Amino acid sequence: MQKKRIMTLLMLVGKAVLKTVFLILLSTWLTALVLGVLPQRERSLDIQQQGPTVEQRSHTVMQRYGDWLVGLLHFDLGNSEYYFGDKVSKYVFSNLLLTFSLSLFSVIISAALGVLLGVHSAIRGSWRIQPPPNARREAGFNVFRYALYIVNAVPTYILGILLLLVATTAPMVLLVMISMVLGSGIMMDFAQMSARLMEEEFQEPYVLNALGLGMKAGGALPKPGTVSWHAFRAASASLLPLIGSKVPFIMGNVLVIEMVFELPGLSEPLLGGLINQDLPLVLSVLLLAVLVVQVIAALTEVLDFVVNPGKQFLI
Amino acid sequence: MLESYLLSAVSALAVLVLLAWQVRRRKNRTALIGLILLLPLLLSPTITLVAGNGLKNGITEYRFDRFSPPSVHGALGTDARGRDVLDSSLVGSANTWAVTAVALVVSVLLGLTFGLLAASQRHFVSWLAGVVMQFFEVFPFVFFLAITLAAYRQYGYIADVKQSASAAAFFIGLMMGLISMPYLGRVVERLSKQELRNPYIQTLHGAGVPFWRILWKNILYHNILPSILLQISLLVGVIILMSSAIDYILEIGFGDYGQTGILSLGKLLAHGRQSVVFGEGLWAVLTPAIGILISVLGSSLLVEGLTRRRVTVKQ
Numbered sequence: 297m298q299k300k301r302i303m304t305l306l307m308l309v310g311k312a313v314l315k316t317v318f319l320i321l322l323s324t325w326l327t328a329l330v331l332g333v334l335p336q337r338e339r340s341l342d343i344q345q346q347g348p349t350v351e352q353r354s355h356t357v358m359q360r361y362g363d364w365l366v367g368l369l370h371f372d373l374g375n376s377e378y379y380f381g382d383k384v385s386k387y388v389f390s391n392l393l394l395t396f397s398l399s400l401f402s403v404i405i406s407a408a409l410g411v412l413l414g415v416h417s418a419i420r421g422s423w424r425i426q427p428p429p430n431a432r433r434e435a436g437f438n439v440f441r442y443a444l445y446i447v448n449a450v451p452t453y454i455l456g457i458l459l460l461l462v463a464t465t466a467p468m469v470l471l472v473m474i475s476m477v478l479g480s481g482i483m484m485d486f487a488q489m490s491a492r493l494m495e496e497e498f499q500e501p502y503v504l505n506a507l508g509l510g511m512k513a514g515g516a517l518p519k520p521g522t523v524s525w526h527a528f529r530a531a532s533a534s535l536l537p538l539i540g541s542k543v544p545f546i547m548g549n550v551l552v553i554e555m556v557f558e559l560p561g562l563s564e565p566l567l568g569g570l571i572n573q574d575l576p577l578v579l580s581v582l583l584l585a586v587l588v589v590q591v592i593a594a595l596t597e598v599l600d601f602v603v604n605p606g607k608q609f610l611i
Numbered sequence: 612m613l614e615s616y617l618l619s620a621v622s623a624l625a626v627l628v629l630l631a632w633q634v635r636r637r638k639n640r641t642a643l644i645g646l647i648l649l650l651p652l653l654l655s656p657t658i659t660l661v662a663g664n665g666l667k668n669g670i671t672e673y674r675f676d677r678f679s680p681p682s683v684h685g686a687l688g689t690d691a692r693g694r695d696v697l698d699s700s701l702v703g704s705a706n707t708w709a710v711t712a713v714a715l716v717v718s719v720l721l722g723l724t725f726g727l728l729a730a731s732q733r734h735f736v737s738w739l740a741g742v743v744m745q746f747f748e749v750f751p752f753v754f755f756l757a758i759t760l761a762a763y764r765q766y767g768y769i770a771d772v773k774q775s776a777s778a779a780a781f782f783i784g785l786m787m788g789l790i791s792m793p794y795l796g797r798v799v800e801r802l803s804k805q806e807l808r809n810p811y812i813q814t815l816h817g818a819g820v821p822f823w824r825i826l827w828k829n830i831l832y833h834n835i836l837p838s839i840l841l842q843i844s845l846l847v848g849v850i851i852l853m854s855s856a857i858d859y860i861l862e863i864g865f866g867d868y869g870q871t872g873i874l875s876l877g878k879l880l881a882h883g884r885q886s887v888v889f890g891e892g893l894w895a896v897l898t899p900a901i902g903i904l905i906s907v908l909g910s911s912l913l914v915e916g917l918t919r920r921r922v923t924v925k926q
Binding site for chain 1: 845860
């Protein structure tokens with residue numbers, strides 16, 4: 297049994313790797329194709345002097361893309377064509393950590409708060425699990441929920457600018473605040489998804505059977521050994537992949553916030569690369585962005601596998 | 612210019628009538644508040660169409676009339692470029708709706724198709740549809756839009772094509788539709804797979820009904836359409852937030868590439884970003900900011916109200 301589980305896990309990881317490779321090839325090829333449409337721009341003399349050689353300039357975009365791919369096979373992201381001929385890895389790897397941490401923090405914060413809110417909302421609304429709360433608690437909960445709705449409706453960059461005005465100098469506090477701003481855009485999505493999944497779960501016959509057999513319904517939030525805990529575990533089977541699927545949206549927001557705050561993340565080389573049509577730099581940023589998204593998505597899938605041993609995974 | 616608003620005015624009024632009918636049927640107060648909040652966005656194309664050439668002067672830039680406070684000459688004052696805030700916000704809202712409407716059509720057509728194909732029992736078709744959706748998921752939306760919009764603008768230069776506002780709205784809407792397609796596609800896939808587990812599907816199979824007919828008629832039309840319609844309402848908010856974010860980013864970070872696009876609420880916010888930081892002429896950013904806020908909040912509340920089940924508590 298244990299051997300079969302390990303095999304399934306390995307096959308899940310293998311499938312994720314294959315899909316990632318395919319997506320990287322497809323997205324970088326299409327990007328190179330689009331960059332090839334753009335006409336060459338006028339450049340300042342110092343950039344021209346340190347830019348691509350005459351031989352490099354005579355190559356078509358697809359030849360340069362091929363060179364980049366060959367370099368990638370040797371774990372070399374190539375040299376920047378217009379950023380002083382430096383190694384691309386020097387620009388992107390130092391900036392990747394910030395983008396990755398911001399994305400991960402935002403996913404964790406928004407998923408934790410959104411799922412708690414959604415699960416509580418579903419438990420509160422289900423007469424099978426909990427009788428209606430008193431008026432004061434109801435009003436307090438509604439105020440909290442609608443406040444989150446309003447935060448969710450404010451564009452991320454406006455929240456970012458407002459945060460700039462009240463920003464503290466402590467880096468960790470700032471990081472958490474930025475992550476919360478980023479996560480706010482997706483928190484209500486998580487809340488609605490988890491509420492809907494929990495409500496569906498409460499309609500299942502096993503919930504009524506368990507209650508009839510005397511199992512405790514549970515409090516405001518699911519506790520181990522209660523009916524709501526079992527419903528939560530069953531709902532999480534669908535919830536975890538959905539959380540993973542929202543990572544790209546958060547990643548897009550991270551790039552927006554990095555530009556607003558002028559943070560040294562992936563958006564900086566992305567902007568420079570696009571404006572200067574620096575093919576290796578743009579492709580490398582895209583490669584890392586796809587990798588970040590796929591790694592987080594794969595992690596949610598593995599977590600789903602660990603917490604739901606009974607679930608059938610399509611390999 | 613005004614002819615191009617005819618289609619978006621008709622589509623906005625059609626959506627308004629459809630939503631009003633749903634709200635009246637469900638008799639939910641939250642949904643009613645959501646619909647009221649969505650009214651400015653949905654009515655702006657009609658007002659723009661009716662006001663006609665009167666708006667043209669309002670959105671022309673007058674450098675000598677910067678940051679005039681609200682007065683009898685201009686109810687909401689003028690912005691940093693000397694434009695009338697009310698007029699430019701109306702035109703911005705109408706353009707934002709035009710982009711949203713095109714994006715919704717593209718997203719619904721592709722999302723339904725790929726979502727249903729991903730739920731198909733043919734492994735290759737299902738895998739291919741999944742990969743197509745994942746391709747648009749992994750591409751950070753800022754990156755995808757920036758690169759395609761840059762190419763679109765350069766194409767206009769190369770081909771010497773005069774890019775009208777309606778052509779730009781169509782192109783941006785098309786791109787928005789492509790990147791928001793997986794949101795809907797994943798929901799369609801999940802709901803269809805859930806529905807496919809029901810015993811009646813086996814019965815239909817046994818009766819010789821073709822699989823595509825089961826997918827389109829029995830699953831989509833008869834069973835999951837209400838949930839899909841609610842998801843489409845939620846997409847309105849997502850698309851407005853994404854389009855305003857991309858307008859903002861293009862404006863602040865992409866130099867002459869960033870001039871792509873049309874006067875939208877996001878563009879107006881980007882033009883007035885200095886007002887937020889320095890506190891000068893805040894009325895110039897308040898109107899577009901409130902426009903985005905109430906539109907997104909309206910769509911969220913509408914979904915919340917329409918999805919909430921009426922729970923009857925039997926003591």
